[in-house]
Amino acid sequence: MLKVSDLPPLTRRSQTSAWRKLGLRAGLALALLATAFALLWFDRAGLKDNLDGAISFADTLYFTMITVTTVGYGDIVPVTERARLIDAFLLTPIRLFIWLIFLGTAFELLFKRVWERWRMTQIQRELGGHVVIAGFGKNGSSTAEHLLAEGLDPAALVVIDCSAEACEKATALGAAVIQGDASRDELLEAVRIESASRLIVSAGRDDTGILIVLSARKLSPRLDIAIAIRNHDNEDIAENAGASRVVNPVTVTAQLLSAS
Incomplete structure (x- = not known):
């Protein structure tokens, strides 16, 4: 006990x-x-x-x-x-x-x-060509660990999340962290989204993630944006919002299971 x-x-x-x-x-x-x-x-x-x-x-x-x-x-x-x-x-x-x-x-x-x-x-002065992860839940943290394992410099990783616990976890990995709503323009500007190489959106909610994509696309028209979408019906909406790639964890899991 x-x-x-x-x-x-x-x-x-x-x-x-x-x-x-x-x-x-x-x-x-x-x-x-x-x-x-x-x-x-x-x-x-x-x-x-x-x-x-x-x-x-x-x-x-x-x-x-x-x-x-x-x-x-x-x-x-x-x-x-x-x-x-x-x-x-x-x-x-x-x-x-x-x-x-x-x-x-x-x-x-x-x-x-x-x-x-x-x-x-x-x-901010050191940021350039960095990877921004919006949402550091289970998928976001796993993505960060995978990127670091592939050789990404922790100094080139920036995390945005509303949770203090998630921010502490990201800080432990060596990433630059800002706590707040990633859909706000001032937070995206603070992490210099216009000079980032990639934005990975894993907000946990489709509507929140799509709003983040819209805000980021407005500030950086050429940014490579990947988003995790849970509902299949929202995949087209995410693409129309400006996402470069849309990943549905449920669909990916089903494909892996069928292939196995």
């Missing part, structure tokens, strides 16, 4: 917006600051103000902010053993957590986006 730890993780795409995440992190940072202030206010007798000798509410608030964000200026210092232990074992972890929140937020909202844009620009 399988244990829970042996099963793959059950995940769901986060529905939280970037601004909501930012608000949650800001709230957490404020909560940590409030906790630090409460600790210092509770033990304010262990602090010493070198200017006037008295610790007021404003002095405690000031010392909280200075202690959490910097190493302090020396105007207010802990003088008792308990105050120093509170600073060492309680305030220091709060200080580290707040800095991690700030750094993580800055990385996600600024550096990560800049890096992703720069990286995408570099990948």
Whole structure:
């Protein structure tokens, strides 16, 4: 019997917006600051103000902010053993957590986006004569593995799929990956469909696949496009949409079985 730890993780795409995440992190940072202030206010007798000798509410608030964000200026210092232990074992972890929140937020909202844009620009510059696979399900992934086994350079393979799991699988093969709807012009332009050598459409649905063919043919009139069609009645529609080759897995399987 399988244990829970042996099963793959059950995940769901986060529905939280970037601004909501930012608000949650800001709230957490404020909560940590409030906790630090409460600790210092509770033990304010262990602090010493070198200017006037008295610790007021404003002095405690000031010392909280200075202690959490910097190493302090020396105007207010802990003088008792308990105050120093509170600073060492309680305030220091709060200080580290707040800095991690700030750094993580800055990385996600600024550096990560800049890096992703720069990286995408570099990948786009290298694309030319590449193979684009729209749809990385069972047929799409098998096609990619077959192409790589025949000697296709993974750097010359680009995958478009709406599924994050499929994108991760394609990334593991070394392909360039973009997550989204392959029928959208901006995604096809992002993978430089006009300079691709081939487009392989395996969307899983005939209507979606035909729409992808129409979008790609509009952007690249001479592109070699192959599409997998499930319904025999849609083969002519796919050809009229601009597909160079139409493959029906059911028909191919029947031919192989009859030939065997």
